[in-house]
Amino acid sequence: MREVTFINRNRKRWQDFEQKIVNPQRLQPDELADHYIQLTDDLSYARTFYPGSSIVQYLNNLGSKAYHLIYQNKKEKSTRLQTFWTQELPRDIYKARHDFLLSLAIFVISMVIGVVSALNNDDFVRLILGDQYVNMTLDNIEKGDPLAVYGNMSELPMFLLITGNNIMVSFVVFLFGLLTPLGTAFNLFRNGVMVGAFQAFFYQHSLLTVSSLGIYLHGTLELSAIVLAGGAGIMLGKSMLFPGTLPRNTAFVNGVKKGTKIMLGLVPFFILAGVIEGFITRYYNQMGIFVNLLIIGISLTLIIGYFIYYPIYIHKRLTQNLTDHEQQTGN
Numbered sequence: 142m143r144e145v146t147f148i149n150r151n152r153k154r155w156q157d158f159e160q161k162i163v164n165p166q167r168l169q170p171d172e173l174a175d176h177y178i179q180l181t182d183d184l185s186y187a188r189t190f191y192p193g194s195s196i197v198q199y200l201n202n203l204g205s206k207a208y209h210l211i212y213q214n215k216k217e218k219s220t221r222l223q224t225f226w227t228q229e230l231p232r233d234i235y236k237a238r239h240d241f242l243l244s245l246a247i248f249v250i251s252m253v254i255g256v257v258s259a260l261n262n263d264d265f266v267r268l269i270l271g272d273q274y275v276n277m278t279l280d281n282i283e284k285g286d287p288l289a290v291y292g293n294m295s296e297l298p299m300f301l302l303i304t305g306n307n308i309m310v311s312f313v314v315f316l317f318g319l320l321t322p323l324g325t326a327f328n329l330f331r332n333g334v335m336v337g338a339f340q341a342f343f344y345q346h347s348l349l350t351v352s353s354l355g356i357y358l359h360g361t362l363e364l365s366a367i368v369l370a371g372g373a374g375i376m377l378g379k380s381m382l383f384p385g386t387l388p389r390n391t392a393f394v395n396g397v398k399k400g401t402k403i404m405l406g407l408v409p410f411f412i413l414a415g416v417i418e419g420f421i422t423r424y425y426n427q428m429g430i431f432v433n434l435l436i437i438g439i440s441l442t443l444i445i446g447y448f449i450y451y452p453i454y455i456h457k458r459l460t461q462n463l464t465d466h467e468q469q470t471g472n
Contacts, residue, residue, distance in 0.1 A: 144191045151183060155203060162206055163391060177207040205459055228455065230406045233399045235452035240379070241372030244329060248368050251330040255337020260345070269338045278342070287348050288355045292423035300419025307363055307411045311370035315404050318374030321382060325374030332367060354433040355425035359418035361440035366410045369448060373403040410444075 158176045184200040191197060234241070258265045267275050281289040294302070310332070317324035343352035380396025381389065417436065425433060 142190070144194060144196065147187070147191070148196060154179070155183075155200070158207075159203060160388070160391060162210060163395065173207065173210060177204070180204045180207055201460070208462065209459070225402075226406070230402055231447075231452040231455040232459070233402055234406075234448055235456045237372055237376045237399070237403065238452070240375040241369060241448075244325075244368050244371035244375055247326050247329045248333040248364075248371065251333025252337035252340075255334035255339075256341045256344075257337075258334070259338040259341035266338050266342045269335055270342070275342070282346055282348065286426065287343065287346075287352055288422070288425060291355070291418065291425075296420045296423075300415050303359075303418050304412055304415030307366070307414060308408060311367055311407060311411065312404060314367060314370045315374040315377065315400060318377035318400070319381075320378070322375045322378035325371050325378060328374075329368070329371040336364065351426075354430065354437075355422055357437050358422045358425060358433060358440075359414045361437050362410050362414035362417070362444065365440075365444045365448075366407045366414065369407055370404060373400040376400055376403075 158180070161176075180200060180203060184197070184204050187194065187197045187200055255269070259269075277290065278287065281287050286292075291299075314325055314328040314332070317328050339356075340349065340353070343349050377396045377400040380392045384392030417440075421428075421436070
């Protein structure tokens with residue numbers, strides 16, 4: 142059978158099932174099982190006759206969703222929070238991995254633009270950061286404590302202020318995805334230029350190493366979370382522009398749900414960044430290089446481990462379980 146004939150013959154059934162699993166409560170167990178059996182048959186057929194086709198990946202993803210619905214933990218009410226962190230969120234992060242990569246690229250490029258602009262135009266830093274902040278920092282540099290701004294407020298109020306502001310900024314970056322991915326990209330660009338100009342400003346005063354050690358104590362988590370929020374916003378915008386095989390409204394609702402879950406998953410990381418910035422960063426000059434690098438290293442390991450390595454691990458495990466089940470059922 143030609144591939145186009147195979148797709149045309151089964152497309153309606155696949156699309157109907159894809160829409161139904163958006164609200165799995167409406168699916169009867171027998172109906173779900175029948176769909177799953179048919180999907181595994183279709184997947185096996187496609188793997189045999191069209192191994193290099195995108196239809197194999199499509200059916201594998203659809204089969205994975207069906208597998209999860211059938212074999213998910215029955216004690217969902219008591220383990221819902223655990224499942225969110227160990228299963229649901231990592232799966233959504235993996236599916237949006239290309240959006241996160243695009244978000245990172247936009248942020249890094251905008252940082253470079255901020256650095257180059259600041260180094261070539263003395264007024265650029267004041268334009269981006271404001272005269273008041275620049276003048277205050279120059280005074281602190283003269284006093285020998287360039288990051289004294291982190292000690293101007295007592296710990297708890299600063300923690301609350303910084304955490305609230307970071308969460309607000311990240312949700313703005315995400316919600317601008319409602320204006321298509323360009324809305325989120327604009328906010329990422331603006332934040333990246335600010336960070337680049339900030340770093341260039343300290344470089345011009347021969348303080349790049351000192352400032353980086355202090356700033357990235359909390360900035361490793363904070364900036365990573367903003368980039369991840371950007372990825373969620375890009376995914377939200379794409380769900381409206383490129384709904385795929387789903388109706389546009391259904392694709393948009395799915396994008397909102399997945400994006401919101403990712404944003405909720407970022408909140409603890411913003412809180413942790415706020416704790417570091419409010420209670421620890423003020424002592425950057427007293428802790429020594431080793432302690433500073435240790436905190437930065439732990440933060441970076443946490444981000445890479447949970448948002449890169451773990452989602453890949455969960456995806457591979459789910460795919461392997463699906464393959465094992467197909468082999469056991471003789472498909």
